[in-house]
Amino acid sequence: MKKLFIIAVVFMSFSFINCETGSGEYDVKLVIIQPPATQVYTVGQSVSTANLLVGLQIEQNVLQIASSEYTLKWEDGTVFSGTIPATAEFGIHKIIVADRDEKNPSTSFNIVVTGAADTDGELVITNSALYFEGYSFITTGISITLNYKGTTYPITATPTFSSEGVAVAPGSTAITADAGVKTITATVVGREKDFTINVLDPYNPGPGLRTIKIDMYDSNGTYWNSSANGASIRININNRDRAPNAAILTSANNFPSGQSNTNTFLFLARPDDVVRLFWNTRAINWGQFYSFIVYYYDTPPHPEFSPGSNLGPTSWTGENALEFRIRSATAAQGGVWNLLNGSLLCEFTVEN
Numbered sequence: 001m002k003k004l005f006i007i008a009v010v011f012m013s014f015s016f017i018n019c020e021t022g023s024g025e026y027d028v029k030l031v032i033i034q035p036p037a038t039q040v041y042t043v044g045q046s047v048s049t050a051n052l053l054v055g056l057q058i059e060q061n062v063l064q065i066a067s068s069e070y071t072l073k074w075e076d077g078t079v080f081s082g083t084i085p086a087t088a089e090f091g092i093h094k095i096i097v098a099d100r101d102e103k104n105p106s107t108s109f110n111i112v113v114t115g116a117a118d119t120d121g122e123l124v125i126t127n128s129a130l131y132f133e134g135y136s137f138i139t140t141g142i143s144i145t146l147n148y149k150g151t152t153y154p155i156t157a158t159p160t161f162s163s164e165g166v167a168v169a170p171g172s173t174a175i176t177a178d179a180g181v182k183t184i185t186a187t188v189v190g191r192e193k194d195f196t197i198n199v200l201d202p203y204n205p206g207p208g209l210r211t212i213k214i215d216m217y218d219s220n221g222t223y224w225n226s227s228a229n230g231a232s233i234r235i236n237i238n239n240r241d242r243a244p245n246a247a248i249l250t251s252a253n254n255f256p257s258g259q260s261n262t263n264t265f266l267f268l269a270r271p272d273d274v275v276r277l278f279w280n281t282r283a284i285n286w287g288q289f290y291s292f293i294v295y296y297y298d299t300p301p302h303p304e305f306s307p308g309s310n311l312g313p314t315s316w317t318g319e320n321a322l323e324f325r326i327r328s329a330t331a332a333q334g335g336v337w338n339l340l341n342g343s344l345l346c347e348f349t350v351e352n
Contacts, residue, residue, distance in 0.1 A: 028056055039111070040148070041111055041112065042190075052067075068100075090113055112146070132201075132202045160187050170252040202297045213266050220286075221261045223249060230281060246263075275347070280342070295320050
């Protein structure tokens with residue numbers, strides 16, 4: 001009964017340090033239930049606190065409180081407005097979380113502020129994308145973080161890319177015009193970092209490898225992987241998912257670039273690999289606008305799947321397809337309409 005009484009008091013008022021009963025004393029303090037996403041910010045950027053959850057802790061009990069019940073301040077006591085001021089020093093800053101009456105012990109979380117004049121830290125780049133001769137340079141598989149004073153932080157700013165001083169934009173085919181190893185320079189938060197990509201010949205990607213191609217269509221032109229529908233094809237090879245998923249993306253990241261009706265995705269597999277394709281979606285009714293075909297790059301479908309159109313076919317009969325789905329509002333006709341998230345589309349073993 002003692003703990004139940006204390007909790008009831010907290011709901012009525014939490015502006016106290018200790019709560020005494022006939023049998024003991026209890027400390028009350030603010031705690032971070034969930035910190036905001038740890039990110040790197042630059043001057044003028046807004047700090048995201050959308051994920052911040054604050055609570056009051058009494059012994060082992062923690063009660064979440066509304067954002068109106070606490071304030072955020074810089075270490076010097078000035079109010080934290082949510083935007084990095086122009087006068088902010090580069091480095092790790094503590095943001096103080098205090099209750100509105102400033103009677104209970106406060107808590108805090110850290111943010112990192114950096115920029116061109118800050119020399120600490122190093123960019124860390126990973127890239128899961130594959131690049132093929134004549135196809136677009138894409139950035140969907142590139143992840144850039146900042147290792148700052150021993151801790152790795154995500155970066156919110158948008159990077160730019162170049163090669164030998166010439167800008168390389170998503171969708172560009174200049175850097176992939178011929179096969180071979182290329183050096184790309186990423187620039188973000190005042191820092192530069194070189195990384196390499198290996199542009200492959202899709203007809204001859206390497207010993208013991210086959211190139212598999214997925215041609216995708218969206219007759220609605222709103223692209224698959226939008227916030228509304230979130231559609232994509234998850235590729236699983238020998239029980240391991242291969243990132244990223246295949247999808248029609250924003251126009252700059254599609255091939256050809258500058259449109260949202262179609263995209264081409266290529267991936268590699270070895271003979272005897274077992275490939276499974278799964279359908280990912282957040283809105284099953286959008287599937288009526290979608291179609292795709294999967295085939296070996298060196299053995300294209302005959303006849304063409306969607307000749308002279310970027311809308312995708314409503315019917316097709318032909319050869320050399322490992323899997324295909326037509327544009328249809330009826331699942332019985334072989335489309336993806338009404339398919340549930342995670343549905344298996346097909347399974348095949350890669351041939352020599």
